[in-house]
Amino acid sequence: MAQKESPLILIIRHFNAPDDAVLAADIQHWRAQQPDHERYYQEVHQLWMAAADAGALAQVDVHASVARLAAKIGLDEGELFTVERLRPRNHLLQWAVGLAAAVVVSVLVYRQYRPAAIHSITRVTHAFKDSVLLSDGSMVYLDTNTAVTYPEQFAAGNRTISFASGNAFFKIAPDDARPFTIDMGHTAVRVLGTSFNIRKAPEQIHVDVKSGRIMFLANDQPKAILNAGAAASYNLQNDSITTFLHQQQNSDAWLTGELRFSDAPLSEVFRTLETYYHVTIDLDTNLSTLGKLNANFNNNKLEEVITLLEQTYPIRIVQKGDRLIIKSKHAL
Known part of the structure:
Protein backbone atom coordinates (compact mmCIF):
# COMPACT_ATOMS: atom_id res chain seq x y z
CA MET A 1 0.00 0.00 0.00
CA ARG A 114 -15.00 6.95 21.00
CA PRO A 115 -15.45 3.85 23.19
CA ALA A 116 -18.12 1.67 21.64
CA ALA A 117 -21.08 0.97 23.88
CA ILE A 118 -21.28 -2.76 24.50
CA HIS A 119 -24.82 -4.06 24.38
CA SER A 120 -25.29 -7.44 26.03
CA ILE A 121 -27.96 -9.93 25.04
CA THR A 122 -29.25 -12.68 27.32
CA ARG A 123 -30.78 -15.71 25.66
CA VAL A 124 -32.74 -18.13 27.85
CA THR A 125 -34.30 -21.25 26.42
CA HIS A 126 -37.14 -23.05 28.15
CA ALA A 127 -39.02 -25.77 26.30
CA PHE A 128 -37.29 -25.23 22.96
CA LYS A 129 -33.71 -25.47 21.72
CA ASP A 130 -32.08 -22.46 20.09
CA SER A 131 -28.86 -21.28 18.48
CA VAL A 132 -26.86 -18.04 18.53
CA LEU A 133 -24.55 -16.67 15.83
CA LEU A 134 -21.97 -14.44 17.53
CA SER A 135 -20.43 -11.39 15.87
CA ASP A 136 -17.10 -13.19 15.26
CA GLY A 137 -18.80 -16.03 13.38
CA SER A 138 -18.83 -18.47 16.30
CA MET A 139 -21.95 -20.58 16.84
CA VAL A 140 -23.53 -21.55 20.15
CA TYR A 141 -26.23 -24.22 20.16
CA LEU A 142 -28.45 -24.10 23.23
CA ASP A 143 -30.30 -27.03 24.74
CA THR A 144 -33.58 -26.55 26.58
CA ASN A 145 -33.41 -24.74 29.94
CA THR A 146 -30.12 -23.02 29.09
CA ALA A 147 -29.03 -19.42 29.70
CA VAL A 148 -26.19 -17.51 28.02
CA THR A 149 -25.24 -13.80 27.83
CA TYR A 150 -23.12 -12.38 25.02
CA PRO A 151 -22.23 -8.94 23.56
CA GLU A 152 -23.91 -7.76 20.40
CA GLN A 153 -20.41 -6.95 19.13
CA PHE A 154 -17.18 -8.18 20.71
CA ALA A 155 -14.80 -5.46 21.86
CA ALA A 156 -11.41 -5.25 20.20
CA GLY A 157 -9.05 -7.86 21.64
CA ASN A 158 -11.73 -9.60 23.69
CA ARG A 159 -14.19 -12.44 23.04
CA THR A 160 -15.98 -13.32 26.28
CA ILE A 161 -19.49 -14.59 26.91
CA SER A 162 -21.22 -15.70 30.12
CA PHE A 163 -22.72 -19.16 30.49
CA ALA A 164 -25.13 -19.32 33.43
CA SER A 165 -26.63 -22.80 33.26
CA GLY A 166 -27.77 -25.64 31.05
CA ASN A 167 -26.25 -27.50 28.16
CA ALA A 168 -24.60 -25.93 25.12
CA PHE A 169 -22.41 -26.88 22.19
CA PHE A 170 -19.85 -24.31 21.06
CA LYS A 171 -18.25 -24.04 17.62
CA ILE A 172 -15.67 -21.28 17.96
CA ALA A 173 -14.32 -19.33 15.00
CA PRO A 174 -10.48 -19.40 14.96
CA ASP A 175 -8.74 -16.16 15.95
CA ASP A 176 -5.18 -16.53 17.25
CA ALA A 177 -5.08 -12.91 18.41
CA ARG A 178 -8.31 -13.12 20.43
CA PRO A 179 -8.84 -16.19 22.63
CA PHE A 180 -12.48 -17.02 23.29
CA THR A 181 -13.58 -17.27 26.94
CA ILE A 182 -16.74 -18.77 28.37
CA ASP A 183 -17.17 -17.25 31.83
CA MET A 184 -19.07 -19.42 34.32
CA GLY A 185 -18.64 -17.44 37.51
CA HIS A 186 -15.64 -18.88 39.37
CA THR A 187 -14.76 -21.14 36.43
CA ALA A 188 -14.06 -20.55 32.75
CA VAL A 189 -13.13 -22.27 29.52
CA ARG A 190 -10.64 -20.58 27.19
CA VAL A 191 -10.10 -21.57 23.57
CA LEU A 192 -8.62 -20.34 20.28
CA GLY A 193 -10.72 -22.23 17.76
CA THR A 194 -12.48 -25.49 18.49
CA SER A 195 -15.80 -27.22 19.10
CA PHE A 196 -16.92 -28.63 22.42
CA ASN A 197 -19.89 -29.23 24.67
CA ILE A 198 -20.47 -27.78 28.15
CA ARG A 199 -23.10 -29.01 30.57
CA LYS A 200 -23.39 -26.87 33.70
CA ALA A 201 -25.41 -28.10 36.66
CA PRO A 202 -25.63 -26.54 40.13
CA GLU A 203 -22.87 -28.78 41.53
CA GLN A 204 -20.90 -29.90 38.47
CA ILE A 205 -19.58 -28.75 35.09
CA HIS A 206 -18.84 -31.29 32.38
CA VAL A 207 -16.83 -30.45 29.24
CA ASP A 208 -16.35 -32.64 26.15
CA VAL A 209 -13.96 -31.54 23.40
CA LYS A 210 -14.84 -32.47 19.83
CA SER A 211 -12.00 -30.67 18.03
CA GLY A 212 -9.08 -28.41 18.87
CA ARG A 213 -7.94 -27.75 22.42
CA ILE A 214 -9.31 -25.88 25.43
CA MET A 215 -8.10 -24.75 28.84
CA PHE A 216 -10.36 -25.16 31.86
CA LEU A 217 -9.86 -22.60 34.64
CA ALA A 218 -11.20 -22.28 38.18
CA ASN A 219 -10.71 -19.07 40.15
CA ASP A 220 -8.47 -17.83 37.31
CA GLN A 221 -6.15 -20.82 37.78
CA PRO A 222 -5.63 -23.42 35.01
CA LYS A 223 -7.05 -26.78 36.04
CA ALA A 224 -6.71 -28.83 32.85
CA ILE A 225 -5.86 -28.61 29.17
CA LEU A 226 -8.08 -30.86 27.08
CA ASN A 227 -7.34 -31.96 23.52
CA ALA A 228 -9.84 -33.26 20.98
CA GLY A 229 -11.49 -36.44 22.26
CA ALA A 230 -10.89 -35.65 25.93
CA ALA A 231 -13.39 -34.67 28.61
CA ALA A 232 -13.43 -33.36 32.17
CA SER A 233 -15.87 -33.10 35.08
CA TYR A 234 -15.39 -30.33 37.62
CA ASN A 235 -16.99 -30.51 41.07
CA LEU A 236 -18.06 -27.03 42.16
CA GLN A 237 -18.41 -28.11 45.80
CA ASN A 238 -14.89 -29.35 46.48
CA ASP A 239 -12.92 -27.71 43.64
CA SER A 240 -11.86 -31.04 42.15
CA ILE A 241 -11.58 -32.05 38.52
CA THR A 242 -11.57 -35.47 36.84
CA THR A 243 -10.32 -35.84 33.28
CA PHE A 244 -11.07 -38.62 30.80
CA LEU A 245 -8.96 -39.73 27.86
CA HIS A 246 -12.03 -40.29 25.75
CA GLN A 247 -15.00 -37.98 25.63
CA GLN A 248 -18.47 -39.32 26.26
CA GLN A 249 -19.90 -40.42 22.94
CA ASN A 250 -23.27 -38.89 23.63
CA SER A 251 -22.41 -35.51 25.12
CA ASP A 252 -23.87 -33.76 22.07
CA ALA A 253 -26.80 -36.17 21.56
CA TRP A 254 -29.22 -33.41 22.60
CA LEU A 255 -28.03 -31.53 19.48
CA THR A 256 -27.63 -34.35 16.95
CA GLY A 257 -30.53 -36.55 18.10
CA GLU A 258 -28.20 -39.58 17.96
CA LEU A 259 -27.40 -41.95 20.81
CA ARG A 260 -24.42 -44.24 20.22
CA PHE A 261 -23.43 -47.09 22.52
CA SER A 262 -20.35 -49.21 21.93
CA ASP A 263 -19.64 -51.89 24.54
CA ALA A 264 -21.40 -49.66 27.04
CA PRO A 265 -22.29 -51.07 30.48
CA LEU A 266 -26.01 -50.82 31.21
CA SER A 267 -25.34 -48.53 34.15
CA GLU A 268 -23.77 -46.04 31.70
CA VAL A 269 -26.64 -46.55 29.24
CA PHE A 270 -29.24 -45.64 31.84
CA ARG A 271 -27.28 -42.58 33.00
CA THR A 272 -27.21 -41.39 29.39
CA LEU A 273 -30.93 -42.02 28.97
CA GLU A 274 -31.63 -40.01 32.13
CA THR A 275 -29.82 -36.99 30.70
CA TYR A 276 -31.14 -37.28 27.17
CA TYR A 277 -34.81 -37.93 27.95
CA HIS A 278 -34.92 -35.86 31.18
CA VAL A 279 -36.17 -38.73 33.32
CA THR A 280 -35.21 -40.35 36.62
CA ILE A 281 -34.24 -44.02 36.54
CA ASP A 282 -34.37 -46.26 39.60
CA LEU A 283 -32.42 -49.52 39.33
CA ASP A 284 -33.98 -52.42 41.19
CA THR A 285 -31.75 -55.14 39.85
CA ASN A 286 -28.07 -56.06 39.50
CA LEU A 287 -26.99 -54.98 36.02
CA SER A 288 -23.32 -56.00 36.25
CA THR A 289 -23.99 -59.49 34.90
CA LEU A 290 -26.21 -58.45 32.01
CA GLY A 291 -23.48 -57.66 29.49
CA LYS A 292 -22.88 -54.50 27.45
CA LEU A 293 -24.91 -52.67 24.85
CA ASN A 294 -23.94 -52.03 21.23
CA ALA A 295 -26.64 -49.97 19.54
CA ASN A 296 -27.38 -46.70 17.78
CA PHE A 297 -30.57 -44.67 18.16
CA ASN A 298 -31.54 -41.80 15.89
CA ASN A 299 -34.29 -39.51 17.17
CA ASN A 300 -36.07 -42.48 18.75
CA LYS A 301 -38.80 -42.06 21.32
CA LEU A 302 -38.12 -43.26 24.85
CA GLU A 303 -40.76 -45.98 24.48
CA GLU A 304 -38.88 -47.39 21.47
CA VAL A 305 -35.63 -47.55 23.42
CA ILE A 306 -37.41 -49.22 26.35
CA THR A 307 -38.86 -51.87 24.03
CA LEU A 308 -35.44 -52.72 22.58
CA LEU A 309 -33.82 -52.98 26.01
CA GLU A 310 -36.60 -55.28 27.28
CA GLN A 311 -36.17 -57.50 24.21
CA THR A 312 -32.39 -57.64 24.62
CA TYR A 313 -32.00 -58.14 28.38
CA PRO A 314 -33.93 -60.04 31.07
CA ILE A 315 -35.37 -56.84 32.49
CA ARG A 316 -38.71 -55.10 32.54
CA ILE A 317 -39.08 -51.35 32.66
CA VAL A 318 -42.01 -49.70 34.39
CA GLN A 319 -42.64 -46.09 33.43
CA LYS A 320 -44.46 -43.76 35.80
CA GLY A 321 -44.50 -40.29 34.30
CA ASP A 322 -40.91 -39.09 34.08
CA ARG A 323 -39.68 -41.92 36.33
CA LEU A 324 -38.48 -45.33 35.13
CA ILE A 325 -38.10 -48.38 37.39
CA ILE A 326 -35.80 -51.14 36.13
CA LYS A 327 -36.61 -54.62 37.48
CA SER A 328 -35.46 -58.13 36.72
CA LYS A 329 -37.92 -60.27 34.78
CA HIS A 330 -37.31 -63.02 37.30
CA ALA A 331 -38.28 -60.83 40.25
CA LEU A 332 -41.64 -61.55 41.83
Whole structure:
Protein backbone atom coordinates (compact mmCIF):
# COMPACT_ATOMS: atom_id res chain seq x y z
CA MET A 1 0.00 0.00 0.00
CA ALA A 2 1.31 3.44 -0.87
CA GLN A 3 2.63 5.31 2.16
CA LYS A 4 1.72 8.82 0.94
CA GLU A 5 -1.74 8.46 2.40
CA SER A 6 -2.77 6.90 5.70
CA PRO A 7 -4.44 3.45 5.69
CA LEU A 8 -7.67 5.08 6.91
CA ILE A 9 -7.84 7.44 3.91
CA LEU A 10 -7.06 4.66 1.45
CA ILE A 11 -9.66 2.35 3.00
CA ILE A 12 -12.31 5.07 2.75
CA ARG A 13 -11.29 5.71 -0.87
CA HIS A 14 -11.74 1.99 -1.48
CA PHE A 15 -15.23 2.04 0.07
CA ASN A 16 -16.14 5.02 -2.13
CA ALA A 17 -14.71 3.37 -5.27
CA PRO A 18 -15.10 -0.41 -4.88
CA ASP A 19 -14.66 -0.91 -8.66
CA ASP A 20 -11.09 0.44 -8.58
CA ALA A 21 -9.24 -2.86 -9.12
CA VAL A 22 -5.78 -1.45 -8.40
CA LEU A 23 -6.84 0.13 -5.11
CA ALA A 24 -8.77 -3.02 -4.14
CA ALA A 25 -5.65 -5.15 -4.76
CA ASP A 26 -3.52 -2.77 -2.64
CA ILE A 27 -6.04 -2.94 0.20
CA GLN A 28 -6.21 -6.74 0.00
CA HIS A 29 -2.39 -7.01 0.11
CA TRP A 30 -2.21 -4.67 3.12
CA ARG A 31 -4.92 -6.61 4.99
CA ALA A 32 -3.03 -9.87 4.50
CA GLN A 33 0.24 -8.53 5.92
CA GLN A 34 -0.67 -8.96 9.59
CA PRO A 35 -3.72 -9.62 11.81
CA ASP A 36 -3.73 -6.04 13.15
CA HIS A 37 -4.32 -4.74 9.63
CA GLU A 38 -7.29 -7.03 9.11
CA ARG A 39 -8.79 -6.07 12.47
CA TYR A 40 -8.35 -2.38 11.68
CA TYR A 41 -9.98 -2.85 8.28
CA GLN A 42 -12.96 -4.66 9.82
CA GLU A 43 -13.40 -1.95 12.46
CA VAL A 44 -13.42 0.78 9.80
CA HIS A 45 -15.81 -1.28 7.70
CA GLN A 46 -18.21 -1.66 10.64
CA LEU A 47 -18.02 2.08 11.29
CA TRP A 48 -18.65 2.76 7.61
CA MET A 49 -21.67 0.48 7.46
CA ALA A 50 -23.07 1.84 10.73
CA ALA A 51 -22.82 5.40 9.44
CA ALA A 52 -25.41 4.89 6.72
CA ASP A 53 -27.09 8.12 7.74
CA ALA A 54 -23.96 10.05 6.77
CA GLY A 55 -23.57 8.57 3.28
CA ALA A 56 -20.39 8.75 1.24
CA LEU A 57 -18.29 11.89 1.76
CA ALA A 58 -18.19 12.41 -1.98
CA GLN A 59 -21.93 13.04 -1.93
CA VAL A 60 -21.85 15.85 0.65
CA ASP A 61 -23.32 19.13 -0.71
CA VAL A 62 -20.50 21.44 0.40
CA HIS A 63 -22.14 24.53 -1.13
CA ALA A 64 -25.39 24.06 0.78
CA SER A 65 -23.68 23.08 4.01
CA VAL A 66 -21.33 26.06 4.13
CA ALA A 67 -24.16 28.38 3.04
CA ARG A 68 -26.22 27.26 6.03
CA LEU A 69 -23.24 27.79 8.31
CA ALA A 70 -22.52 31.27 6.94
CA ALA A 71 -26.15 32.25 7.26
CA LYS A 72 -25.94 31.49 10.95
CA ILE A 73 -23.09 33.98 11.33
CA GLY A 74 -24.87 36.74 9.38
CA LEU A 75 -23.57 36.44 5.80
CA ASP A 76 -25.69 36.51 2.68
CA GLU A 77 -25.53 33.39 0.54
CA GLY A 78 -24.64 35.56 -2.50
CA GLU A 79 -21.39 36.50 -0.80
CA LEU A 80 -20.29 32.91 -0.37
CA PHE A 81 -19.16 31.62 -3.73
CA THR A 82 -18.41 32.70 -7.23
CA VAL A 83 -20.58 31.13 -9.90
CA GLU A 84 -17.69 29.18 -11.37
CA ARG A 85 -16.08 27.70 -8.24
CA LEU A 86 -16.86 26.99 -4.64
CA ARG A 87 -14.11 29.31 -3.49
CA PRO A 88 -14.30 31.65 -0.45
CA ARG A 89 -14.38 35.35 -1.31
CA ASN A 90 -13.25 36.90 1.98
CA HIS A 91 -11.32 36.05 5.12
CA LEU A 92 -14.45 35.66 7.20
CA LEU A 93 -15.76 33.10 4.78
CA GLN A 94 -12.41 31.28 4.83
CA TRP A 95 -12.76 31.11 8.57
CA ALA A 96 -16.31 29.74 8.19
CA VAL A 97 -15.21 27.05 5.74
CA GLY A 98 -12.31 26.13 7.99
CA LEU A 99 -14.62 25.92 10.96
CA ALA A 100 -17.01 23.69 9.05
CA ALA A 101 -14.17 21.40 8.00
CA ALA A 102 -12.85 21.26 11.57
CA VAL A 103 -16.30 20.32 12.87
CA VAL A 104 -16.64 17.56 10.27
CA VAL A 105 -13.18 16.16 11.03
CA SER A 106 -13.80 16.34 14.78
CA VAL A 107 -17.07 14.45 14.45
CA LEU A 108 -15.45 11.77 12.28
CA VAL A 109 -12.52 11.35 14.66
CA TYR A 110 -14.88 11.19 17.64
CA ARG A 111 -17.06 8.60 15.92
CA GLN A 112 -14.01 6.49 15.10
CA TYR A 113 -12.23 6.59 18.44
CA ARG A 114 -15.00 6.95 21.00
CA PRO A 115 -15.45 3.85 23.19
CA ALA A 116 -18.12 1.67 21.64
CA ALA A 117 -21.08 0.97 23.88
CA ILE A 118 -21.28 -2.76 24.50
CA HIS A 119 -24.82 -4.06 24.38
CA SER A 120 -25.29 -7.44 26.03
CA ILE A 121 -27.96 -9.93 25.04
CA THR A 122 -29.25 -12.68 27.32
CA ARG A 123 -30.78 -15.71 25.66
CA VAL A 124 -32.74 -18.13 27.85
CA THR A 125 -34.30 -21.25 26.42
CA HIS A 126 -37.14 -23.05 28.15
CA ALA A 127 -39.02 -25.77 26.30
CA PHE A 128 -37.29 -25.23 22.96
CA LYS A 129 -33.71 -25.47 21.72
CA ASP A 130 -32.08 -22.46 20.09
CA SER A 131 -28.86 -21.28 18.48
CA VAL A 132 -26.86 -18.04 18.53
CA LEU A 133 -24.55 -16.67 15.83
CA LEU A 134 -21.97 -14.44 17.53
CA SER A 135 -20.43 -11.39 15.87
CA ASP A 136 -17.10 -13.19 15.26
CA GLY A 137 -18.80 -16.03 13.38
CA SER A 138 -18.83 -18.47 16.30
CA MET A 139 -21.95 -20.58 16.84
CA VAL A 140 -23.53 -21.55 20.15
CA TYR A 141 -26.23 -24.22 20.16
CA LEU A 142 -28.45 -24.10 23.23
CA ASP A 143 -30.30 -27.03 24.74
CA THR A 144 -33.58 -26.55 26.58
CA ASN A 145 -33.41 -24.74 29.94
CA THR A 146 -30.12 -23.02 29.09
CA ALA A 147 -29.03 -19.42 29.70
CA VAL A 148 -26.19 -17.51 28.02
CA THR A 149 -25.24 -13.80 27.83
CA TYR A 150 -23.12 -12.38 25.02
CA PRO A 151 -22.23 -8.94 23.56
CA GLU A 152 -23.91 -7.76 20.40
CA GLN A 153 -20.41 -6.95 19.13
CA PHE A 154 -17.18 -8.18 20.71
CA ALA A 155 -14.80 -5.46 21.86
CA ALA A 156 -11.41 -5.25 20.20
CA GLY A 157 -9.05 -7.86 21.64
CA ASN A 158 -11.73 -9.60 23.69
CA ARG A 159 -14.19 -12.44 23.04
CA THR A 160 -15.98 -13.32 26.28
CA ILE A 161 -19.49 -14.59 26.91
CA SER A 162 -21.22 -15.70 30.12
CA PHE A 163 -22.72 -19.16 30.49
CA ALA A 164 -25.13 -19.32 33.43
CA SER A 165 -26.63 -22.80 33.26
CA GLY A 166 -27.77 -25.64 31.05
CA ASN A 167 -26.25 -27.50 28.16
CA ALA A 168 -24.60 -25.93 25.12
CA PHE A 169 -22.41 -26.88 22.19
CA PHE A 170 -19.85 -24.31 21.06
CA LYS A 171 -18.25 -24.04 17.62
CA ILE A 172 -15.67 -21.28 17.96
CA ALA A 173 -14.32 -19.33 15.00
CA PRO A 174 -10.48 -19.40 14.96
CA ASP A 175 -8.74 -16.16 15.95
CA ASP A 176 -5.18 -16.53 17.25
CA ALA A 177 -5.08 -12.91 18.41
CA ARG A 178 -8.31 -13.12 20.43
CA PRO A 179 -8.84 -16.19 22.63
CA PHE A 180 -12.48 -17.02 23.29
CA THR A 181 -13.58 -17.27 26.94
CA ILE A 182 -16.74 -18.77 28.37
CA ASP A 183 -17.17 -17.25 31.83
CA MET A 184 -19.07 -19.42 34.32
CA GLY A 185 -18.64 -17.44 37.51
CA HIS A 186 -15.64 -18.88 39.37
CA THR A 187 -14.76 -21.14 36.43
CA ALA A 188 -14.06 -20.55 32.75
CA VAL A 189 -13.13 -22.27 29.52
CA ARG A 190 -10.64 -20.58 27.19
CA VAL A 191 -10.10 -21.57 23.57
CA LEU A 192 -8.62 -20.34 20.28
CA GLY A 193 -10.72 -22.23 17.76
CA THR A 194 -12.48 -25.49 18.49
CA SER A 195 -15.80 -27.22 19.10
CA PHE A 196 -16.92 -28.63 22.42
CA ASN A 197 -19.89 -29.23 24.67
CA ILE A 198 -20.47 -27.78 28.15
CA ARG A 199 -23.10 -29.01 30.57
CA LYS A 200 -23.39 -26.87 33.70
CA ALA A 201 -25.41 -28.10 36.66
CA PRO A 202 -25.63 -26.54 40.13
CA GLU A 203 -22.87 -28.78 41.53
CA GLN A 204 -20.90 -29.90 38.47
CA ILE A 205 -19.58 -28.75 35.09
CA HIS A 206 -18.84 -31.29 32.38
CA VAL A 207 -16.83 -30.45 29.24
CA ASP A 208 -16.35 -32.64 26.15
CA VAL A 209 -13.96 -31.54 23.40
CA LYS A 210 -14.84 -32.47 19.83
CA SER A 211 -12.00 -30.67 18.03
CA GLY A 212 -9.08 -28.41 18.87
CA ARG A 213 -7.94 -27.75 22.42
CA ILE A 214 -9.31 -25.88 25.43
CA MET A 215 -8.10 -24.75 28.84
CA PHE A 216 -10.36 -25.16 31.86
CA LEU A 217 -9.86 -22.60 34.64
CA ALA A 218 -11.20 -22.28 38.18
CA ASN A 219 -10.71 -19.07 40.15
CA ASP A 220 -8.47 -17.83 37.31
CA GLN A 221 -6.15 -20.82 37.78
CA PRO A 222 -5.63 -23.42 35.01
CA LYS A 223 -7.05 -26.78 36.04
CA ALA A 224 -6.71 -28.83 32.85
CA ILE A 225 -5.86 -28.61 29.17
CA LEU A 226 -8.08 -30.86 27.08
CA ASN A 227 -7.34 -31.96 23.52
CA ALA A 228 -9.84 -33.26 20.98
CA GLY A 229 -11.49 -36.44 22.26
CA ALA A 230 -10.89 -35.65 25.93
CA ALA A 231 -13.39 -34.67 28.61
CA ALA A 232 -13.43 -33.36 32.17
CA SER A 233 -15.87 -33.10 35.08
CA TYR A 234 -15.39 -30.33 37.62
CA ASN A 235 -16.99 -30.51 41.07
CA LEU A 236 -18.06 -27.03 42.16
CA GLN A 237 -18.41 -28.11 45.80
CA ASN A 238 -14.89 -29.35 46.48
CA ASP A 239 -12.92 -27.71 43.64
CA SER A 240 -11.86 -31.04 42.15
CA ILE A 241 -11.58 -32.05 38.52
CA THR A 242 -11.57 -35.47 36.84
CA THR A 243 -10.32 -35.84 33.28
CA PHE A 244 -11.07 -38.62 30.80
CA LEU A 245 -8.96 -39.73 27.86
CA HIS A 246 -12.03 -40.29 25.75
CA GLN A 247 -15.00 -37.98 25.63
CA GLN A 248 -18.47 -39.32 26.26
CA GLN A 249 -19.90 -40.42 22.94
CA ASN A 250 -23.27 -38.89 23.63
CA SER A 251 -22.41 -35.51 25.12
CA ASP A 252 -23.87 -33.76 22.07
CA ALA A 253 -26.80 -36.17 21.56
CA TRP A 254 -29.22 -33.41 22.60
CA LEU A 255 -28.03 -31.53 19.48
CA THR A 256 -27.63 -34.35 16.95
CA GLY A 257 -30.53 -36.55 18.10
CA GLU A 258 -28.20 -39.58 17.96
CA LEU A 259 -27.40 -41.95 20.81
CA ARG A 260 -24.42 -44.24 20.22
CA PHE A 261 -23.43 -47.09 22.52
CA SER A 262 -20.35 -49.21 21.93
CA ASP A 263 -19.64 -51.89 24.54
CA ALA A 264 -21.40 -49.66 27.04
CA PRO A 265 -22.29 -51.07 30.48
CA LEU A 266 -26.01 -50.82 31.21
CA SER A 267 -25.34 -48.53 34.15
CA GLU A 268 -23.77 -46.04 31.70
CA VAL A 269 -26.64 -46.55 29.24
CA PHE A 270 -29.24 -45.64 31.84
CA ARG A 271 -27.28 -42.58 33.00
CA THR A 272 -27.21 -41.39 29.39
CA LEU A 273 -30.93 -42.02 28.97
CA GLU A 274 -31.63 -40.01 32.13
CA THR A 275 -29.82 -36.99 30.70
CA TYR A 276 -31.14 -37.28 27.17
CA TYR A 277 -34.81 -37.93 27.95
CA HIS A 278 -34.92 -35.86 31.18
CA VAL A 279 -36.17 -38.73 33.32
CA THR A 280 -35.21 -40.35 36.62
CA ILE A 281 -34.24 -44.02 36.54
CA ASP A 282 -34.37 -46.26 39.60
CA LEU A 283 -32.42 -49.52 39.33
CA ASP A 284 -33.98 -52.42 41.19
CA THR A 285 -31.75 -55.14 39.85
CA ASN A 286 -28.07 -56.06 39.50
CA LEU A 287 -26.99 -54.98 36.02
CA SER A 288 -23.32 -56.00 36.25
CA THR A 289 -23.99 -59.49 34.90
CA LEU A 290 -26.21 -58.45 32.01
CA GLY A 291 -23.48 -57.66 29.49
CA LYS A 292 -22.88 -54.50 27.45
CA LEU A 293 -24.91 -52.67 24.85
CA ASN A 294 -23.94 -52.03 21.23
CA ALA A 295 -26.64 -49.97 19.54
CA ASN A 296 -27.38 -46.70 17.78
CA PHE A 297 -30.57 -44.67 18.16
CA ASN A 298 -31.54 -41.80 15.89
CA ASN A 299 -34.29 -39.51 17.17
CA ASN A 300 -36.07 -42.48 18.75
CA LYS A 301 -38.80 -42.06 21.32
CA LEU A 302 -38.12 -43.26 24.85
CA GLU A 303 -40.76 -45.98 24.48
CA GLU A 304 -38.88 -47.39 21.47
CA VAL A 305 -35.63 -47.55 23.42
CA ILE A 306 -37.41 -49.22 26.35
CA THR A 307 -38.86 -51.87 24.03
CA LEU A 308 -35.44 -52.72 22.58
CA LEU A 309 -33.82 -52.98 26.01
CA GLU A 310 -36.60 -55.28 27.28
CA GLN A 311 -36.17 -57.50 24.21
CA THR A 312 -32.39 -57.64 24.62
CA TYR A 313 -32.00 -58.14 28.38
CA PRO A 314 -33.93 -60.04 31.07
CA ILE A 315 -35.37 -56.84 32.49
CA ARG A 316 -38.71 -55.10 32.54
CA ILE A 317 -39.08 -51.35 32.66
CA VAL A 318 -42.01 -49.70 34.39
CA GLN A 319 -42.64 -46.09 33.43
CA LYS A 320 -44.46 -43.76 35.80
CA GLY A 321 -44.50 -40.29 34.30
CA ASP A 322 -40.91 -39.09 34.08
CA ARG A 323 -39.68 -41.92 36.33
CA LEU A 324 -38.48 -45.33 35.13
CA ILE A 325 -38.10 -48.38 37.39
CA ILE A 326 -35.80 -51.14 36.13
CA LYS A 327 -36.61 -54.62 37.48
CA SER A 328 -35.46 -58.13 36.72
CA LYS A 329 -37.92 -60.27 34.78
CA HIS A 330 -37.31 -63.02 37.30
CA ALA A 331 -38.28 -60.83 40.25
CA LEU A 332 -41.64 -61.55 41.83
